[in-house]
Amino acid sequence: MENLQRQQQEPAILRMPIGQSGLVNPYNEQLTAMPAVGAKLGPHIIQEPIGEGGSAAVFKVWHEELETVRAIKILKKGYKSDARERFFTEAKILADIRHPNIVEIFDIGYMEHGEPYLVLEYVEGTSIKELIGGGRLPVAVALSIAYCVCQALHYAHLKSYTLYGKVYKGLIHRDIKPENVLVSKGGGVKLMDFGIARPSEVSLHTVGAKVMGTLVYLSPEQLNGGPLDHRSDIFSLGAVLYEMVTGARAYPQKTLAELVQKKTAGQYKPLSSYGVKFPPRLAQVIDKAMAIDPEERYAGAAEMAYGIYGVLREVSDLPYSDILAAYMRDPQSIFDWTDQPKAVIQQKESSVVNKDQGLGKLPWIIAAAAAGVAAAGIIALMLIH
Secondary structure, eight states: OOOHHHHSOOHHHHHGGGGGSSSSOOOOOOOOOOOOOTTTTTTTEEEEEEEEEEEEEEEEEEEETEEEEEEEEEOOOOOHHHHHHHHHHHHHHHHHHOOOTTTOOOEEEOTTSSSSEEOOOOOOOOEEHHHHGGGGOHHHHHHHHHHHHHHHHHHHHOOOOEETEEEEEEEEEOOOOOOOOOOOOTTTTEOOOOOOOTTOOOOOOOTOOOOOOOOOGGGGHHHHHHOTTHHHHHHHHHHHHHHOOOSSOOOSBBBBBHEEEEEEEEOOOOGGGSSSSOOOHHHHHHHTTTTTSSSGGGGGGGHHHHHHHHHHHHOOOOOHHHHHHHHOOOOGGGGOOOOOHHHHHHHHHTTSSSSOOOOOOHHHHHHHHHTTSSSSHHHHHOOOO
């Protein structure tokens, strides 16, 4: 009876399935058709559609003059004005970014009727969403991907950006999810879709009281519309890492009310309940990243990478790049973690992967975290490698 009364008092939106709540996609439906395969956009020929979101569609294209493959992201007709503003903000952000783990932009153009499009780096590979569609990933693979995303976030969180004539320090991605992380056939990891990213200091292009992002991966403060900083992205990456190693969402709730209740209480299924042997410290990394209170999370992506690196060293001595390259070449080549001595696992993997002398010196991000994330000038030097 009490539950019935509580449901009657709740706004109807909280009882709706998450995909129908209106909070995920604040854009209008598409009113005109996207270009057909074979159509031309400037020097580009449309080869095939490769993805679609609430406000834009992405196509694989062939650049005739340069004879190379690119991706084109086209803003749909029928968008609201704020969607167009976000589109151009994403273009400005990407134009200012040069990082091996972030998708690169090459140009911006306009279709016949004025709809803008972005010319982006084409990544021949697979999204994390597609990778985990067949089940959980080997722990070493999941940790390697998360480590690379940490590198991208560390760069994005600390960099200065010039947007609309003003310089901002740092950026919050706000939409870290499996669909927005690509793994190339060669094992490279790319973070993409900065469509709702914003500077850390200010909120650009707000959409009333709507919540921006994909609800199941949002931090509690983002879900509740509270103040955000870079630690919101840390929470979302923790949720993605959880899903990679378990094959299940940390918060699988079907309605917004259930999701808010569970997430604000930090109630998700512990790793120990999956009947799978995980490295002991893996749960500590995930729990810290997904802490309800931002103050209890990792202070930054570099610190989270340090925690991930420690667990990865318990699992494998292979460089993370070799782990990912081998897995994308042959998923059976990377054995999952067990409680066997690490040397036994390494002996199995060495028959598939050319193992070198390990990871060698600690990567830049580990050094940054170990030093307590030193001054920005020092970190900038560490990023150059």
